[in-house]
Amino acid sequence: MQVFSREKAADHSAANAIAGALDDPLERSCEEKDRIVVAPELAGIERIEARFRGKGFEPHRHDTYALGVTMAGIQTFRYRGEARFSPPGNVIVLHPDELHDGGAGTEEGLTYRMIYIPPERFLPATAGRGRTLPFVATPVVDDPRLAGLLLDAIGSMDETIEPLKLDEIVGEIASALLDHAGAPQARAGRLARPEVQRACDFLRENLSRQVGSAELEAVTGLDRFALSRQFRQLLGTSPHRYLVMRRLERAKALITAGETIAEAAFASGFADQAHLNRHFKKALGMTPGRFAALAAGHRN
Structure with a gap:
């Protein structure tokens, strides 16, 4: 197994996520009425999109x-006795x-x-990097990677997120907050190649259904956050991303x-055809329909 740079891959992914979100006409429109859109409940985590003036x-x-x-405009708020300002792309x-x-500047x-994460969701991920939850003294930060993680967790506002993906994102958000809080870095330790290989085998064998973090913990003997770090170090990806790519295969x-x-979407573990379409185009640069047409031409 080759070891990849976690930071390089994550920064590239975050840049793409932010660029796509900021280019969406929904975010760029200044003519829309004030609104708050609340996403479906997500394991005790609330997600919203808000648009207002004043x-x-x-x-x-x-x-x-x-x-x-x-996403658009200047976000202003008073926090810990000071006026704060956040331009587009900031966290x-x-x-x-x-x-x-809170208000428009x-x-x-x-x-x-915004995403509202109960602090107890961060406790397992912060073990070993200080005894307290991360406190970020500066409430407005310019961090494309963290912004990408948050936008990924918030999603498209009308969908839920697979539990395995949600656990991974929460762990990475916790790690980013600890970095901004100045917490000591976790020691790398050994590379868990056999454990990662067992996880890969298990994901391949169960790709047609949802897989939970607890199952991977039982298979590997690693907690979900350690396993996610090991995947990043050894494979340059996450367990959920690995699962999605095997489904696409x-x-x-x-x-x-x-x-x-x-039929292919159902047999491969995607929720529906639209779910397959989104992942297929994002990963492969074309729609399944275009791919099907090309494949049919080759058979003929």
């Missing part, structure tokens, strides 16, 4: 981490139980996305053999 919220507190990305980091308000209005094989796209 003052949005009076001073209030959350008992969660409030983490967000400014907002609000610690639990900290008083703050210009007449053009503001669009932002099966879908391509089935489409090449003449199966319909809907």
Whole structure:
């Protein structure tokens, strides 16, 4: 197994995610009415997209981490006695139980996305890097990788996220917050090649269904956060990403053999054809329909 640079791959992915999100006409529109869109409930994690002009919220507190990305306009708020300003692409980091308000800093209005993560979700991921939860003193940070992670976790607002993917993202968000808080780095330790190989084998054998983090922990003997780090170090990807790519391999094989796209999606573990379409185009640069047409031409 080859060892890859986690930071290089993550930064590239984050840049693509931010560019795509900021280019979306939904975020760029300044003519829309004020609104808040609330995504489906996600294992106790709340996700919203908000658009408004002027003052949005009076001073209030959350008992969660409030983490967000400014999508358009200037986001302004008072936090720990100071006025703060966030331009598009920057990340907002609000610690639990900290008083703050919120509003648009210009007449053009503001669009932002936020995710509210209960602090107990971070406790397993922060073990070994300090005894307290990460406190980021600067609530506005310019961190493309963290912004990409948050946008990935927030998703498209109308979908849920597979449990395995959610666990991985929460772990990576926790690690990024610890970095910004100045927590000591976790020691790398040994490379768990046999454990990662067992996880790969298990994912290949079970790609047609949802796989949970607890199952991989039982198979490998590693906790979910250690396993995710080992995947990054050894394979340059995450367990969930590895699972998705194996699903795409099966879908391509089935489409090449003449199966319909809907049949290939179902047999490969995707929720539906639209789910396959999104992952297929993102990973392979073309739609399954285009691929099917090319494969049919080759058979003929």
